[in-house]
Amino acid sequence: MKVNKIAVIGAGLMGAGISYVSAASGYEVIMTDLDEAAINRGLSRIKYYVESGVKRGKLSPEDGEKIISRLATTTNLSKAVSDVDLVIEAVFENMDVKKKLFREMDRAAKPQTILASNTSSLSITELGKVTNRPDKVIGMHYFSPVPAMKLLEVIIGKDTTDDTVQTALEVGEKQRKITVKAIDSPGFIVNRLRAQISRAVLQIYEQGLASAEEIDTAMKEKFGTPMGSLELTDFVGLDVSLGTGSTLERELGDCYKVPEILKKYVEEGRIGRKAGKGFYAYEDDQKRSLEEPKGADPDWLVNRIIMPYLREAMIEFETGIASKDDIDKAMKLGSNYKEGPFETIERLGLDVVREELKKLQQEFGDCYSPPKMLH
Ligand SMILES: NC(=O)c1ccc[n+]([C@@H]2O[C@H](COP(=O)([O-])OP(=O)(O)OC[C@H]3O[C@@H](n4cnc5c(N)ncnc54)[C@H](O)[C@@H]3O)[C@@H](O)[C@H]2O)c1
Known part of the structure; x- marks a missing residue:
């Protein structure tokens, strides 16, 4: 028409x-x-x-x-x-x-x-x-x-x-x-994939394994994201992020559970930049860290954060939500990532991704099981 x-x-x-x-x-x-x-x-x-x-x-x-x-x-x-x-x-x-x-x-x-x-x-x-x-x-x-x-x-x-x-x-x-x-499916392409990055980041932060700054710096320097996930959440608003996360949790189940820390911060009104405090504090538009570094290894951090995201991209493709090409395009243009998830998988190699997911599956259960295309 x-x-x-x-x-x-x-x-x-x-x-x-x-x-x-x-x-x-x-x-x-x-x-x-x-x-x-x-x-x-x-x-x-x-x-x-x-x-x-x-x-x-x-x-x-x-x-x-x-x-x-x-x-x-x-x-x-x-x-x-x-x-x-x-x-x-x-x-x-x-x-x-x-x-x-x-x-x-x-x-x-x-x-x-x-x-x-x-x-x-x-x-x-x-x-x-x-x-x-x-x-x-x-x-x-x-x-x-x-x-x-x-x-x-x-x-x-x-x-x-x-x-x-x-x-x-x-x-x-x-x-x-x-x-x-x-x-049509919860979170479509980009928000569903971003939610997996956000979930992994929040779990690491919640467990005290790394400070917000260590997490964000690792993702920017080692994975090339333009902003760290926690500074991005502060920018968008923790309340908005909780809204999207809760929709995914409700529609897709426990593997998409929103970490408690996000709910707690929202309840406390600690909703990010617009409130002056989220994962960082903001005064006169200047960002300030709220914790001391924990000594986390940046390579370990990136690996732990991106594996569930790569798995989710494969699930989006396998369940027919979108083509590999469109998923890659969407993450590059919608999130300004340097490469799409299927390009990352190709760079790392299918064997590496399979082995890393198996390790996560052993540690945390079937929410990390390697998808069909890795069998
Ligand atoms: N903000 C983002 O980054 C973003 C990105 C993609 C999609 N979205 C989606 O876009 C939509 C709008 O988001 P936004 O950020 O522009 O919100 P916003 O709060 O800036 O604007 C919403 C506007 O809708 C008006 N409105 C509410 N009910 C109405 C009605 N019945 N009739 C006419 N106008 C009405 C409000 O007065 C307000 O001006 C939401 O569904 C949101 O999820 C937002």
Whole structure:
């Protein structure tokens, strides 16, 4: 289907970013939120993206004006969706809120309109079921900040048709995103893999085997991640991380159990940068370590952290969630990793990964068993 007009629901961090990249790629956009104040915050963010594009010479002032002219706003949801080809929803990450919205959008939109959600972890199939058009419901999972991050995960629900998938891919490509496809499943590709890194890191930290700084430095220096997992969690918010982790635990079981330390810190309000304290303390935007080094070996740390992640990538592939190529692409573009998990497996060698997982399995049980492709 040819898309000309897009409605974006929610003018927050993601909604504003999605509206900007859509208008910048030539679509007519209508952005909506609950009230004018929220819309104005979204508009300010979009203007900031335009101004910084002009300042950096990426956009001419005329192009900037054209982007703004393609953008309309309203607080009336029915009006926003009544005459568009595609709706992209980016409201709070709450299933009840999203279901209510999908019912309303289904009533107000034309029958052929595609309804997409930018959810980070909720089920696309479940959202589709509350509508009369589950074949036209899909996930379009952008990464933050939307103008800068190249990745778009296109999430295919049980009832989503090929036509709908094709349209979402075409829109993503026109928005200059690199698209990957994933079957609807908790955490999709990237968040599910990141959760395994985070889980291993939290277990090591909880057991007092390494300080936050030792863990983060090892991952940056020895594995090449742009940020350490704990500083990234502080940045994103421990509450947000707990939300994703809890969804995975609920949907996928005990092998995805969120370590207690994360729940404890969230209960104490120690939720990261925005609270001034998480795994580090923050004063005047300066990060300060909270513990003395424990003398952990950086090679041991990296090995212990990445093995469960590599195992999870193999499980995503074996259970048909995504192709190896898309999994690699997704981790490189969605997390800025130097290499994707299958490239890491190839570099280390299948035998090494199998042996390391067997050791972990002996020590901690079957949540670390080597997947089928290593048999
Ligand atoms: N923040 C991220 O890094 C990130 C990345 C990928 C996906 N997501 C997902 O994107 C979605 C939005 O996240 P965000 O970070 O932009 O949140 P946000 O809190 O910045 O924005 C959400 C906006 O939705 C509005 N809203 C709430 N209910 C609404 C309704 N019924 N109708 C219209 N507007 C409504 C709110 O007023 C708010 O402005 C969530 O599902 C989140 O999981 C977030």
